[in-house]
Amino acid sequence: MYWGENVPHYTSPDTKTRVTMWCGTLYGISALPTTKDSWAFDPLNDVNIWHITLSSTAKFTLPPSAPGSNRSLYFIEGPVIIIDDQKLANKSVVEFANAWAGETVLENPSPDTAVEVLILQGKPIGEPVVSHGPFVMNTREEIVQAFSDYRRIQFGGWPWAEDAFSEMIELQNEIDAP
Secondary structure, rough: OOOOHHHOEEOOOOOOOEEEEEEEEEEEEEEOOOOOOOHHHOHHOOOOOOOEEOOOOEEEEEEOOOOOEEEEEEEEOOOOOEOOEEEEOOOOEEOOHHHHHEEEEEEOOOOOEEEEEEEEEEEOOOOOEEOOEEEEEHHHHHHHHHHHHHHHHOOOOOOOOOHHHHHHHHHHHHOOOO
């Protein structure tokens, strides 16, 4: 569980770029640790998940990834972004070949609008991949089980008898009350 106030952020020296660190490390700032059985736990797997907001006219340089890593950039908000001198429209996806070979420069040319990108990066796991709809698993049987689980609890439903989350919110409200 990630609580907003605990999620690490990197802010560029010129304060025009802010990076939310969901996983990995960027310029000496590390995300919260993952569980030991996660692929992301081993730093050699170079797993990074960063949400980057570039304010108007910001320019930001991403470091190279580790050799053998894949890096994808999803341009999710704003009118246009420039990536290594290439102009891209909103809702674009860029798959970086040889991202480890050099830095990647992101630039927001807009004088009055911020842009947002999502970076997903890491070395391939080397496992079979089966996908159907929103589910991605290793086997068809696991996909069938995922659909069954979804029908049972709606992935977000609360199948337990007590509602600990609501109780926690009520307790916090009592603490915060004047």
